[in-house]
Amino acid sequence: MAKRPPSPVAAPVAESAAERQARRRERQRTVADVRRALMLDAARAAFFELGLEGTSMREIAKRAGYTPGAIYSYFTSKEEIYGALLGESLERLNAAVAAAVAGTAGEQCLRAGALAFYGFYREQPRDLDLGFYLFRGMQPRGLTPELNRRLNTRLRDALSPCEEALRQLGMGEADAVAETTALFAHIVGLLVLSHTGRIRMFRQSTHALFARYLDALVARARPPVL
Amino acid sequence: MAKRPPSPVAAPVAESAAERQARRRERQRTVADVRRALMLDAARAAFFELGLEGTSMREIAKRAGYTPGAIYSYFTSKEEIYGALLGESLERLNAAVAAAVAGTAGEQCLRAGALAFYGFYREQPRDLDLGFYLFRGMQPRGLTPELNRRLNTRLRDALSPCEEALRQLGMGEADAVAETTALFAHIVGLLVLSHTGRIRMFRQSTHALFARYLDALVARARPPVL
Amino acid sequence: MAKRPPSPVAAPVAESAAERQARRRERQRTVADVRRALMLDAARAAFFELGLEGTSMREIAKRAGYTPGAIYSYFTSKEEIYGALLGESLERLNAAVAAAVAGTAGEQCLRAGALAFYGFYREQPRDLDLGFYLFRGMQPRGLTPELNRRLNTRLRDALSPCEEALRQLGMGEADAVAETTALFAHIVGLLVLSHTGRIRMFRQSTHALFARYLDALVARARPPVL
Amino acid sequence: MAKRPPSPVAAPVAESAAERQARRRERQRTVADVRRALMLDAARAAFFELGLEGTSMREIAKRAGYTPGAIYSYFTSKEEIYGALLGESLERLNAAVAAAVAGTAGEQCLRAGALAFYGFYREQPRDLDLGFYLFRGMQPRGLTPELNRRLNTRLRDALSPCEEALRQLGMGEADAVAETTALFAHIVGLLVLSHTGRIRMFRQSTHALFARYLDALVARARPPVL
DNA sequence: CATGAATGAGAGTTCATTCAT
DNA sequence: GATGAATGAACTCTCATTCAT
Numbered sequence: 001m002a003k004r005p006p007s008p009v010a011a012p013v014a015e016s017a018a019e020r021q022a023r024r025r026e027r028q029r030t031v032a033d034v035r036r037a038l039m040l041d042a043a044r045a046a047f048f049e050l051g052l053e054g055t056s057m058r059e060i061a062k063r064a065g066y067t068p069g070a071i072y073s074y075f076t077s078k079e080e081i082y083g084a085l086l087g088e089s090l091e092r093l094n095a096a097v098a099a100a101v102a103g104t105a106g107e108q109c110l111r112a113g114a115l116a117f118y119g120f121y122r123e124q125p126r127d128l129d130l131g132f133y134l135f136r137g138m139q140p141r142g143l144t145p146e147l148n149r150r151l152n153t154r155l156r157d158a159l160s161p162c163e164e165a166l167r168q169l170g171m172g173e174a175d176a177v178a179e180t181t182a183l184f185a186h187i188v189g190l191l192v193l194s195h196t197g198r199i200r201m202f203r204q205s206t207h208a209l210f211a212r213y214l215d216a217l218v219a220r221a222r223p224p225v226l
Numbered sequence: 227m228a229k230r231p232p233s234p235v236a237a238p239v240a241e242s243a244a245e246r247q248a249r250r251r252e253r254q255r256t257v258a259d260v261r262r263a264l265m266l267d268a269a270r271a272a273f274f275e276l277g278l279e280g281t282s283m284r285e286i287a288k289r290a291g292y293t294p295g296a297i298y299s300y301f302t303s304k305e306e307i308y309g310a311l312l313g314e315s316l317e318r319l320n321a322a323v324a325a326a327v328a329g330t331a332g333e334q335c336l337r338a339g340a341l342a343f344y345g346f347y348r349e350q351p352r353d354l355d356l357g358f359y360l361f362r363g364m365q366p367r368g369l370t371p372e373l374n375r376r377l378n379t380r381l382r383d384a385l386s387p388c389e390e391a392l393r394q395l396g397m398g399e400a401d402a403v404a405e406t407t408a409l410f411a412h413i414v415g416l417l418v419l420s421h422t423g424r425i426r427m428f429r430q431s432t433h434a435l436f437a438r439y440l441d442a443l444v445a446r447a448r449p450p451v452l
Numbered sequence: 453m454a455k456r457p458p459s460p461v462a463a464p465v466a467e468s469a470a471e472r473q474a475r476r477r478e479r480q481r482t483v484a485d486v487r488r489a490l491m492l493d494a495a496r497a498a499f500f501e502l503g504l505e506g507t508s509m510r511e512i513a514k515r516a517g518y519t520p521g522a523i524y525s526y527f528t529s530k531e532e533i534y535g536a537l538l539g540e541s542l543e544r545l546n547a548a549v550a551a552a553v554a555g556t557a558g559e560q561c562l563r564a565g566a567l568a569f570y571g572f573y574r575e576q577p578r579d580l581d582l583g584f585y586l587f588r589g590m591q592p593r594g595l596t597p598e599l600n601r602r603l604n605t606r607l608r609d610a611l612s613p614c615e616e617a618l619r620q621l622g623m624g625e626a627d628a629v630a631e632t633t634a635l636f637a638h639i640v641g642l643l644v645l646s647h648t649g650r651i652r653m654f655r656q657s658t659h660a661l662f663a664r665y666l667d668a669l670v671a672r673a674r675p676p677v678l
Numbered sequence: 679m680a681k682r683p684p685s686p687v688a689a690p691v692a693e694s695a696a697e698r699q700a701r702r703r704e705r706q707r708t709v710a711d712v713r714r715a716l717m718l719d720a721a722r723a724a725f726f727e728l729g730l731e732g733t734s735m736r737e738i739a740k741r742a743g744y745t746p747g748a749i750y751s752y753f754t755s756k757e758e759i760y761g762a763l764l765g766e767s768l769e770r771l772n773a774a775v776a777a778a779v780a781g782t783a784g785e786q787c788l789r790a791g792a793l794a795f796y797g798f799y800r801e802q803p804r805d806l807d808l809g810f811y812l813f814r815g816m817q818p819r820g821l822t823p824e825l826n827r828r829l830n831t832r833l834r835d836a837l838s839p840c841e842e843a844l845r846q847l848g849m850g851e852a853d854a855v856a857e858t859t860a861l862f863a864h865i866v867g868l869l870v871l872s873h874t875g876r877i878r879m880f881r882q883s884t885h886a887l888f889a890r891y892l893d894a895l896v897a898r899a900r901p902p903v904l
Numbered sequence: 905c906a907t908g909a910a911t912g913a914g915a916g917t918t919c920a921t922t923c924a925t
Numbered sequence: 926g927a928t929g930a931a932t933g934a935a936c937t938c939t940c941a942t943t944c945a946t
Contacts, residue, residue: 032905053279057941069943070906078941083373090380101387107444110391114443117384118413118436125421131381132414147309152427154316155357158343161327165336181419181428182435186408187344188358189415193407195351201378202407209408210344216446217340218333254929261930283916295918296931304916484926505731509920521922522927530920535825542832553839559896562843566895569836570865570888577873583833584866599761604879606768607809610795613779617788633871633880634864634887639796640810641867645859647803653830654859661860662796668898669792670785706908706946713909735937747939748910756937 036074039064040088043081048126052082082130089127096120132196159184169221179217186213262300265290266314269307274352278308278359308356315353322346358422385410395447405443412439488526491516492540495533500578504534534582541579548572584648611636621673631669638665714752717742718766721759726804730760730811760808767805774798810874837862847899857895864891 042064046055057078061068075081100116101109121128159180166176187210193199194206268290272281283304287294301307326342327335347354385406392402413436419425420432494516498507509530513520527533552568553561573580611632618628639662645651646658720742724733735756739746753759778794779787799806837858844854865888871877872884 035905056939058939067907068941069908072942073905083370083377087373087377087380090377090384093384094380097384097387101391106391106394107448110388110395110444110447111440113385113387113391114409114413114440115436117388117410118416121413121417122420122432125417128414128417128421144309147313151309151312151316152424154313154320155424156427158316158319158323159339161323161339162336162343165332165339168332169336177428178430178435178438181425181430182412182439183340184343184428185415185419185425185435186412187340187347187415188354188418189411189413190344191347191351191354192414192418193411194348195354197374198378198381199407199411201382202403202410204404204407206348209404209411210341212404213408214337214340216442218336220442221336222333258930282914284914292930293932294916295933298917299930487926508918510918519928520920521929524921525926535822535829539825539829539832542829542836545836546832549836549839553843558843558846559900562840562847562896562899563892565837565839565843566861566865566892567888569840569862570868573865573869574872574884577869580866580869580873596761599765603761603764603768604876606765606772607876608879610768610772610775611791613775613791614788614795617784617791620784621788629880630882630887630890633877633882634891635792636795636880637867637871637877637887638860638864639792639799639867640806640870641863641865642796643799643803643806644866644870645863646800647806649826650830650833651859651863653834654855654862656856656859658800661856661863662793664856665860666789666792668894670788672894673788674785710909734935736935744909745911746937747912750938751909 032074039066039071039074040081040084044085044088047085047130048124051126052129086130089130093117093120093127132192132198166221169218171221179220183213183217186210258300265292265297265300266307266310270311270314273311273356274350278355312356315356319343319346319353358418358424392447395444397447405446409439409443412436484526491518491523491526492533492536496537496540499537499582500576503578504581538582541582545569545572545579584644584650618673621670623673631672635665635669638662710752717744717749717752718759718762722763722766725763725808726802730807764808767808771795771798771805810870810876844899847896849899857898861891861895864888 039060043055043060046059046063050059057068057071060081061071064071071081075084097113097116097120100112104112121131162183163176163180166179167173171179190199190206190210199206199209265286269281269286272285272289276285283297284294286307287297290297297307301310323339323342323346326338330338347357388409389402389406392405393399397405416425416432416436425432425435491512495507495512498511498515502511509520509523512533513523516523523533527536549565549568549572552564556564573583614635615628615632618631619625623631642651642658642662651658651661717738721733721738724737724741728737735746735749738759739749742749749759753762775791775794775798778790782790799809840861841854841858844857845851849857868877868884868888877884877887
């Protein structure tokens with residue numbers, strides 16, 4: 001991070017005007033970076049506390065100890081802040097995963113890495129919001145509890161044929177429910193990834209992935225006969 | 227109230243005042259229903275085009291051919307509109323699933339039902355937004371394509387240990403990538419369901435479900451030695 | 453109230469067309485009066501419960517069992533309702549006073565009448581609102597309790613010279629406070645009456661009345677020397 | 679932060695950067711105060727012209743030469759404006775009273791103070807509205823002059839027993855009318871003070887005060903026989 | 905670089921009143 | 926006479942962003 005290269009042979013004499021200017025520019029850039037980071041800290045704290053859409057530029061500025069206008073010296077828009085925050089979130093994610101898999105291999109590595117990834121977002125949902133452009137932090141606001149229950153029921157209704165089929169295929173009660181829930185989650189996950197364009201980075205076809213999941217599920221439900 | 231003098235010789239076809247009033251009321255209710263549906267159509271179109279949070283009451287009114295105040299004759303708030311729209315979305319979902327599984331059983335039913343569920347949201351992402359309160363607020367605008375690519379890379383980096391582990395366990399190249407992507411989707415799906423409270427309706431523990439998924443994945447990666 | 457004059461020589465034969473029409477008109481007017489009264493009842497109840505400015509035409513209509521438009525068949529505007537309500541309030545006031553003074557005379561009458569007048573408004577502040585065009589029922593809304601206290605203090609400060617003077621003139625502590633409060637009330641009362649034009653009906657000069665009050669107060673404070 | 683290179687030969691008159699900044703801050707605060715006062719002026723003018731509830735933030739902004747949003751840099755809500763205006767009104771009241779009683783004592787002080795208090799509100803009724811939350815909402819518009827006259831008559835009717843009693847007790851015609859009017863004003867004043875909670879600040883009972891007034895009135899009406 | 909006042913657009917909601925039916 | 930949908934204007938307040946200083 002220290003951008004000033006150690007001058008190997010420090011000239012005892014006065015530095016040239018050009019050198020002085022270069023050093024000054026560098027120092028300024030460092031100061032600017034610090035302040036930028038300070039604002040990002042404020043923004044992250046605000047986002048995590050108030051949600052993406054509950055956070056105004058005023059709020060960020062206040063928390064950073066600046067006035068609204070000052071932010072625009074470091075970021076061109078609110079969205080740029082969002083982008084910077086997302087980048088930083090991903091660095092933390094990578095660090096968490098790397099720490100978890102350090103010194104492991106094979107199955108242990110798979111389990112550790114997957115759990116770290118899962119745990120990262122599990123513990124800090126706001127990072128998930130950040131990662132998938134989710135406003136409002138996915139809270140059911142304004143829906144009466146009763147309406148919410150009714151809607152949940154209908155959602156579950158749509159999955160009941162699958163649940164019933166799993167039982168028909170010989171699955172136990174508890175397993176059928178668990179597998180239906182997992183199926184539901186898998187579908188939602190695939191779709192969120194698909195709609196946010198995240199799945200493209202794996203060059204995978206959403207359809208193919210889903211077909212694959214279904215095959216494995218059927219295999220689990222109808223165990224090898226022999 | 228009956229202003230019509232009693233006709234001494236009531237024609238058998240003439241309807242009574244009460245009947246007329248009843249018919250009038252019904253007609254009005256129908257008209258009201260039609261207009262309510264009209265507004266819902268406008269709201270759905272607006273939501274689908276502008277996103278949930280980009281849609282204002284003014285916009286809905288304009289699309290429906292009304293002034294803002296008129297909406298409040300049919301809905302008490304913006305959130306009620308959202309609720310109505312969500313309810314209707316779920317009805318369409320159930321209809322789609324029911325049609326797909328009609329006359330099937332066992333594995334065929336499982337596959338048909340799951341595919342219908344998946345396909346419903348696949349084809350109309352806004353229904354997914356609706357169903358999971360996904361307010362997509364900031365999207366690409368602030369994210370330059372180049373930044374987006376860089377972020378995607380970092381996201382993928384976080385999953386590379388798992389991918390590598392799968393290969394170590396003997397999985398082929400293509401399978402390893404596919405399973406990693408599927409793992410990613412499964413995690414995101416579980417988390418979205420968890421944060422929106424949808425998983426509660428199955429009375430399942432997110433952690434247990436994830437452990438189960440991991441076990442199955444390991445089993446797939448390291449086939450029975452027999 | 454019965455508007456139909458008793459027909460002295462009731463013709464046993466059928467009444468003329470003109471008579472019939474007259475009777476019908478009268479009946480209709482009676483019906484209309486009843487409905488008007490019904491709406492006034494609803495309006496009064498709403499005003500008394502929600503205050504003058506918290507009451508909307510919708511609210512009045514709902515309480516009367518009608519739709520908003522219907523009101524306009526009986527009143528040309530919200531303000532006309534207010535006028536009618538005020539008239540009716542004054543009738544109740546007169547009835548209350550009349551009942552109180554019935555069978556009294558002299559001092560007893562004075563005391564009974566004044567107390568009845570006072571008690572009428574004391575018990576039902578909304579009638580006071582009505583009588584003096586006071587919106588919001590005179591509640592200090594939106595002022596923090598602390599600010600309210602501060603302002604009250606400043607108001608009292610403005611009266612403290614008078615209080616001090618009363619003590620200087622020989623009045624006891626308690627009496628001085630009481631007389632200051634009474635002075636305050638008298639001033640406010642005179643001004644409210646003056647600004648609402650109510651004092652004109654007595655053809656009295658506000659100034660003269662206030663001078664008179666002051667003279668009496670001085671006399672009370674400095675009792676006759678002899 | 680100091681961008682000015684240190685002047686090797688500091689002129690004794692040159693102010694330091696800190697001084698300059700302090701001066702700048704003060705100037706800005708003064709400017710802000712001026713603008714705040716400007717907005718208060720606009721608000722007062724609007725209130726005085728349109729009444730408290732007829733004045734919107736838009737109106738205030740327009741009169742101050744700003745857009746609605748600008749007001750919120752100086753006041754957090756409409757009610758805060760109201761509070762500030764009321765506070766300022768009370769300061770003017772205190773100044774007026776203080777000026778009037780300066781150098782007086784005893785009876786002279788009592789008369790001067792009371793008259794100043796009375797005169798302050800007499801000359802500017804809107805200050806009275808401000809001080810007692812008198813939102814005059816409906817006023818004459820809906821009350822035709824003729825209806826107003828009729829209502830005034832009924833109001834006077836309610837007081838006629840008292841007027842008559844005063845005459846019975848030996849009071850002259852003119853005095854009876856004056857005392858009745860004064861009684862009316864006193865009642866209204868007490869009630870307004872009571873309903874706005876202003877009487878509480880004197881820790882006086884409205885009832886006791888009214889009884890006291892009545893006693894004094896009776897004493898005036900029936901002079902000591904001696 | 906930082907300020908902070910100001911903009912301008914827009915948010916959801918309410919209301920008295922009108923008028924075709 | 927009554928309905929009730931609809932209007933149109935208004936309401937308070939919030940926000941990202943700009944810009945002279």
